[in-house]
Amino acid sequence: MIEKLRTRFEGLIDIEYIRKKVTIRPEPVGDIDRLPPMLAAHILEMALRQIFLPNQFSLELIAELVGRAAVHSAMCSESEQTFVKGMYYPAPAETFPICLTGLAGVGKSATIDALLRVMPGPTEFKIDHCMEPQTAESFWYASAKGKASGKQLLTDFLGIEVTTRENASILKSRAQQQANQRGISLAILEEMQHLTPGKGVALTTDILLTMSGLGLPMVYVSNFSLGHKLLKRNQEDTQRLIAQPRIMWPDAPESKIWTDFIEECITVSDGRIRAKPADFSHEIYRGSYGLKRAAIHLMVQAYIQARTLNRTRIEIEDVHRAYISSSYYSYRVDVEELERIAIQKNSKRDDLNCPFGSPIRSNVVQFVRKERDNRVAQAAFKGALTAEERETHKSLKLDTDMKVQKHQRPKRPSLGKPTNDDLGNAFSDYFGDKDDE
Structure with missing residues (x-):
């Protein structure tokens, strides 16, 4: 029955x-348009x-x-003798963890959530x-938020009080035994950037070294700012x-995955986006730098702007107003700084600069440069106009916008339901005219 530990990762x-x-x-x-604007926007954002x-x-x-976890599980359950030995005498081992990093809001946590959905669930084996059947788990998920030390992380895993007098070395050995007994094959550590303030990077280093000493394949999530600190x-x-x-970088503006994301947002909004999908996708990317969290927030704020104007459908102008809103x-601020970094390649903000020297995608840089050139050209054109020419240009733009909108024929007023007297008068008038002939 030990084969179940090896076959649980198949496929x-x-x-x-x-x-x-x-x-x-x-x-x-x-139908959320009947709700108050802010409540409707909240429901839209959650969706x-x-x-x-x-x-x-x-x-x-x-x-x-998943492949690393499968290899580790196969090695630990190569035979029943190997598995039992690991329960009592775990071999000292150290792994080099994978650091999943990227800009805030790019989708790191969503990727980890997806990983947890792929990992196999509890597996019973004998x-x-x-004497009794055992239950194997495939991963250990932990959050570093609020942890005072790597020792506290181990005590949480073992389910004992943090005040125990056992040192970190003994606790690590016990955690290895527990991990082998429970069949854990992957350690996932999140919230590394939200550790207790004032402890500096020493606390982060202590927790990561403690976790890597368990000998499990491991991944931890961090923002760019933590990478800069660890490099020191x-x-x-x-x-x-x-x-x-x-x-992890944002998707490219012309990529299929970004187009699919925008189309899915339009579908989930239940048709509340009136703009052309291509134009809407372009404006959302320009206002969010392709960061999914920022893009969703911008769409929600655009919906609020539309409701403020007594509309239930989002137009391009609503996206523009949402971008310059206080919300x-x-x-x-982050988007404009990222655009500046893409062009000038220097910034004092560690949270927006990749600490590992990885360049920004060339198509993203081209997109940013093209948008900057367009804005500069428009500003130069408007700046060269006289006051009279500016008014003429404004009126021409309004005329163009009016022509784009479809002319709707005014609806005739309803005649209402006729009464019995109306029907009688109409009957008399009609047959009275026949008698006159």
């Missing part, structure tokens, strides 16, 4: 299987945040991590060494903790 590394398993297309939001269409990076990363550590730390970065201010 889980196939890219197409992963794509079908992790893709989420939520139901349209339905949009459920969307997950994995790009090639996410698919390949999930396949890699070995001669134990000593060589023995950097070579262990950030030797295997996986950098989008923090995102706007």
Whole structure:
């Protein structure tokens, strides 16, 4: 029955299987226009945040991590003797964790959630060494948020009080035994950028080194700012903790995955986006730099702008107003700084600069440069006009916008339901005219 531990990962590394398993297309939001604007916007935002269409990076990363877990599980359960030995005498081992990093809001946590959906669930197996059937788990998911040390992370895993007098070395050995007994094959650590303030990077280093000492394949999630801090550590730390970065970048503006994401947002909004999909996709990308979290927030704010004007459908102008609104201010500052970095390639903000020297995609840079050139050309054109020419240009634009809109024939007023007297008078008039003839 030990074979169950090896076969539980079969078929889980196939890219197409992963794509079908992790893709989420939520139901349209339905009739939310009768609700107050802010409540309707909240419902729309919750629905949009459920969307997950994995790009090639996410698919390949999930396949890699599941594959590493499968190899580890196969090694630990090569035979029943090997498995039992690991329960009592775990071999000392150290792994170099994978660092999943990228800009805030690019989709790192969503990718980890997708990974958890692919990993096999609890598996019951039987070995001669134990009288009762055992249950194997495939992963250990932990959050570093609020942890005071790597020792506290181990005590949480073991389910004991953090005040125990056992040192970190003994706790690590016990955690290895527990991991082998439970069949855990992958460790996932999140919230690394939200550790206790004031402790610096020393706390982060302690937790990561403790986790890597368990000998499990491991991935941890961090933003760019943490990568810059870890690079300032000593060589023995950097070579262990950030030797295997996986950098997640926003999707390209002309990519199919970005187009599919926008089309899915239009579907989930239940047709509340009136603009042409291509134009809408372009404006959302320009206002969000392709970051999914920012893009969704911009769409929601555009819906609020439309409701403010007594409309229930989002137009391009609503996106423009949402971009300059106070509710989008923090995102706007980041987007404009990212555009400046793409062109000038220098910034003092560590949270927006990749610490591993990976260049921004060339098609994203071309998109940013093209948009900058267009804005400069428009500003130069308008600046060269006289006051009279500016008014003429404004009126021409209004005339063009009016011609674009379809002319709707005014609807005739309803005659209403005729009364009995009306029917009698009409009968008399009609047959009275016949008698006159």
